[in-house]
Amino acid sequence: MSRPRVVLVGAGHAHLHVALNAQxxxxxxxxxxxxxxxxxxxxxxATGMLGGQYAPEDDQIDPCPVIEANGGRFVLDRAAGLDRTGRAVILASGARLPYDWVSFNVGSEVAADPDWMRFHDVWTVKPILGLVHLRRRLEEAFRSSSSRPLRVVVIGGGATGGEVAANVDALARRRGGRVRITLVERGRHLLPGYPPGAGRLLYRVLTQRGIEVLFRFHVRTVRQGQLESEDGHRAEWDVLVVATGLKPAALVSRLGLPVADDGGLRVSASLCSVADGRVFAAGDCATLEHHRLPKLGVYGVRQGPVLLKNLLARVTGGALHRYRPQAFALSILDLGEGEALAAWGPLYGKGRWCMGWKAWLDRRFMERYRRYAP
Structure with missing residues (x-):
């Protein structure tokens, strides 16, 4: 290569920021x-799109014009592995892309039991394209003249599971559909990791809308149309949505680099692999040494400027900067019906003002990158 080359694998939040500064x-x-x-x-x-608040095309960013308009190059492909000895990214197409430094921002996937996926009408909350197809499946069911409501069961009472349950209900209301929603959670309360009051608030919202919430439901068996818990309780379903938490993308395990017990690429405070100074990672696919960060996009957004500085430092031979995660991260859950639940540290609240806040943040983020679309 005639010039030093930096390769970004994946168009996650952090890499979009770097791409914006390709010049x-x-x-x-x-x-x-x-x-x-x-x-x-x-x-x-994504969950607002599922609930019918946004069209699918409103939830997309094309990364190609973002980087090319700013002086970089885009390769339409997917990474399949890494040849660290030959310093090349191995692409799914079979091509090899040489690098001097490489960074991974490939996100996460649902930590679901693969046996569950062999049944018909089982959906995971990631990849997000699956939620587009799920919405179409639900809309088709709502248009039918079935004699009974569609039974939708959501596994997982965390933030995403709560959002999905609320927005399936919102979609049914928008489309005039009949639905019976059940949310099952293996713990004793919703929103683990949030203030206890936030979980109770979400519970009230869901139950007031007629959504059934079952606690201490440890899924033992999944059959077509039925869940069974370890203590013998059952939940019947026509559509099953799995929101059982996230794990780093499977690609990370194929890089030949040290990973943490959660499967994330182990990186130092500089976002550099602990074993290879030419490899960086950010977002959900990375695990920061001495920290265990939730899988929230806000961390990837905050890592973007540090990653940019450090990749430029590698090019010029400068000193690396440290990423210091914030003590509290803002989380705003879209509850459909124009409402949201916001939490920051020990503080939380619910209302239309929260949804207005969330919509403003989302719009600002999207406009930053969509303005390059042709």
């Missing part, structure tokens, strides 16, 4: 390349 690499005599299989689905608006 800075060019000014330093380096080439910046972004590898991604296509349009990015923005997680912040």
């Amino acid at each position: 800075a690499f060019r000014a330093r005599g380096a080439e910046l390349i972004l590898v991604d299989p296509g349009r990015l689905w923005y997680s912040g608006m």
